[in-house]
Amino acid sequence: MVTNSYIVETLEITAKLMELHDADEFRIRAYTNAVFYIDKYTGDLATLDFGQLTQIQGVGKMMAGKILEIVSSGTLKELQELLANTPEGVIDMFKIKGIGVKKIKVLWKEVGIDNINDLQIACENGSLANTKGFGGKTQESILQSIAFLNSQTGKLRMDKAQALAEVIQEDLKKYFARVEISGEVRRKNEIVESLLFLVSNADTHAGGFFGGLPESFVEDPKASSPFTWRGRYLDNKIGLEIKWVATYQFLHKQFIYSADANHLKRKNEKGQTLLKVSKTDGLASEEEVYEKYGIPYIIPEMREGDFAFDWIQTRKNEDLVSWESLKGIMHNHSTYSDGRHSLEQMATYCQELGFEYLGIADHSQSAQYASGLLITKVQQQHAEIEQLNKKLNASGGKPFKILKGIESDILGDGSLDYPDEVLASFDYIVASIHSNLNMTEPRANERLVRAIENPYTTILGHPTGRLLLSRQGYPIDYKLIIDACAANGVIIEINASPYRLDLDWRWIQYALEKGVMLSINPDAHEMEGYHDMHYGVAVARKGGLTTDMTFNALSLADMEAYLAKRKGR
DNA sequence: GCCGTTTTCGGCCCGACTGTTTTCAGTCG
Numbered sequence: 001m002v003t004n005s006y007i008v009e010t011l012e013i014t015a016k017l018m019e020l021h022d023a024d025e026f027r028i029r030a031y032t033n034a035v036f037y038i039d040k041y042t043g044d045l046a047t048l049d050f051g052q053l054t055q056i057q058g059v060g061k062m063m064a065g066k067i068l069e070i071v072s073s074g075t076l077k078e079l080q081e082l083l084a085n086t087p088e089g090v091i092d093m094f095k096i097k098g099i100g101v102k103k104i105k106v107l108w109k110e111v112g113i114d115n116i117n118d119l120q121i122a123c124e125n126g127s128l129a130n131t132k133g134f135g136g137k138t139q140e141s142i143l144q145s146i147a148f149l150n151s152q153t154g155k156l157r158m159d160k161a162q163a164l165a166e167v168i169q170e171d172l173k174k175y176f177a178r179v180e181i182s183g184e185v186r187r188k189n190e191i192v193e194s195l196l197f198l199v200s201n202a203d204t205h206a207g208g209f210f211g212g213l214p215e216s217f218v219e220d221p222k223a224s225s226p227f228t229w230r231g232r233y234l235d236n237k238i239g240l241e242i243k244w245v246a247t248y249q250f251l252h253k254q255f256i257y258s259a260d261a262n263h264l265k266r267k268n269e270k271g272q273t274l275l276k277v278s279k280t281d282g283l284a285s286e287e288e289v290y291e292k293y294g295i296p297y298i299i300p301e302m303r304e305g306d307f308a309f310d311w312i313q314t315r316k317n318e319d320l321v322s323w324e325s326l327k328g329i330m331h332n333h334s335t336y337s338d339g340r341h342s343l344e345q346m347a348t349y350c351q352e353l354g355f356e357y358l359g360i361a362d363h364s365q366s367a368q369y370a371s372g373l374l375i376t377k378v379q380q381q382h383a384e385i386e387q388l389n390k391k392l393n394a395s396g397g398k399p400f401k402i403l404k405g406i407e408s409d410i411l412g413d414g415s416l417d418y419p420d421e422v423l424a425s426f427d428y429i430v431a432s433i434h435s436n437l438n439m440t441e442p443r444a445n446e447r448l449v450r451a452i453e454n455p456y457t458t459i460l461g462h463p464t465g466r467l468l469l470s471r472q473g474y475p476i477d478y479k480l481i482i483d484a485c486a487a488n489g490v491i492i493e494i495n496a497s498p499y500r501l502d503l504d505w506r507w508i509q510y511a512l513e514k515g516v517m518l519s520i521n522p523d524a525h526e527m528e529g530y531h532d533m534h535y536g537v538a539v540a541r542k543g544g545l546t547t548d549m550t551f552n553a554l555s556l557a558d559m560e561a562y563l564a565k566r567k568g569r
Numbered sequence: 570g571c572c573g574t575t576t577t578c579g580g581c582c583c584g585a586c587t588g589t590t591t592t593c594a595g596t597c598g
Contacts (some may be wrong), residue, residue: 026570026580026581028580029582031570033570033581034571042576043592057571058571061571062571096598098597099588100595100597102595103596131591136588137587138587138589141587158578367586368598369584369597369598434598435585435598
């Protein structure tokens with residue numbers, strides 16, 4: 001079934017190509033305008049008929065027909081024609097940050113550059129700066145963006161990697177008796193550079209193990225060897241590695257390919273490494289590997305580097321945060337700002353999932369692109385929350401509460417986005433940076449610390465603003481920021497969106513040492529977004545976060561007590 | 570191409586930032 005985001009992306013690229021090919025400016029605007037509204041549509045577009053589609057703002061008779069065409073055929077005839085008349089390299093250039101359709105049009109039609117490689121050369125030899133509208137700084141930023149792009153190709157975010165790995169696993173199961181996902185996916189890395197599978201047959205083959213794989217597995221014969229197949233799956237750019245393992249070796253191989261090198265080579269008191277111990281004959285489980293090595297079991301997520309060896313000395317695996325230990329959801333959006341579902345829908349679904357509270361934190365007034373809340377809207381939302389809180393508890397049962405929050409923009413000077421009397425009307429405040437992301441480290445630190453020192457700040461939202469594989473985020477001094485949070489009793493968010501996973505899990509231990517609590521926040525813009533907390537939990541466990549230091553593992557009563565005490569200071 | 574009417578066609582749009590400009594165009598969230 002065609003998803004809403006697929007329809008949006010199809011119309012978006014069509015609009016871009018139309019602009020590239022000199023279509024009427026207002027016709028193009030109609031496309032982007034329609035995209036703007038259908039992106040907000042909460043139902044399934046694929047299920048709507050012509051009449052229902054034209055009810056959507058920005059969608060007229062023509063656009064409704066286009067959407068139906070995408071739903072039935074998977075594409076647009078118009079788009080196919082545009083694509084046929086555009087070099088592939090030009091389309092690739094859309095991925096470069098900082099240049100848009102207009103500049104790409106100049107590059108292609110006036111300068112004659114139709115691929116990223118030629119563009120890079122023109123920037124490196126400085127010739128691009130001679131073109132009107134381009135200068136030295138633009139050249140520099142294009143080069144930086146290309147370098148970033150190159151460093152990201154062939155990598156996947158954990159959500160995509162996990163999904164693809166499961167598809168491949170199912171496919172491989174047709175050919176092998178046993179197929180296990182190993183490597184980075186099993187370790188729950190936030191970015192995955194290669195997919196690794198271990199396979200074995202019921203009996204050993206004489207003539208090669210991978211001969212029967214179908215065409216969806218594209219082998220690179222130069223990189224492969226008799227026991228290791230290397231290549232790609234369909235047109236995915238990420239590297240794929242399949243290792244054939246004899247049945248009796250499976251445990252040992254699964255163990256060493258699930259951990260990273262630093263984890264395997266750390267020595268115990270007897271001078272043995274885990275790598276060596278795992279080879280011992282007769283071991284039946286990974287638990288036994290650690291037992292024989294002389295320490296408690298370490299979960300696969302934590303087999304990155306060697307911090308887990310120290311962690312396990314003072315903590316237990318049962319102390320690690322889990323989905324089941326979460327009691328509420330703290331950072332969520334509704335239709336009051338840029339969310340797809342109403343306050344009531346968000347609350348009802350949260351209650352259905354068994355949580356005790358929902359923190360609504362819509363965007364604040366300066367975030368106009370996201371329909372941030374003007375003060376009157378804030379008051380209106382608070383009134384609705386109070387009504388809903390009565391309604392949702394009317395039938396008795398487990399108490400449930402919507403908490404009045406806001407995701408306040410951190411303004412350029414580090415202040416929050418409302419006057420004090422409005423800030424005081426919230427139960428809690430998530431403070432995040434959304435604008436002016438181009439900052440030097442000192443400037444970013446100063447801006448963040450000022451926000452952290454604001455007595456109304458409860459949680460620091462996505463501390464670096466990074467978007468994995470697409471935006472680096474502004475540079476910060478992690479220790480300085482975490483220390484400031486410790487000094488001011490501010491909680492740090494682990495934004496659980498697979499695009500962010502920010503705070504980076506590598507800083508969880510430092511935060512815990514300083515006594516800073518962390519909150520696993522989905523930043524949900526729709527009901528299903530709550531499930532992103534699974535990614536947040538995965539990286540939180542990877543970094544060794546314990547339930548007792550997880551903010552949204554507090555019960556409703558403890559959360560209310562905390563927020564009341566915090567407000568009273 | 571869509572919308573909202575001045576119902577048959579004219580106007581359409583969000584603001585901050587950046588870089589390349591000598592007063593503005595392009596990009597982005």
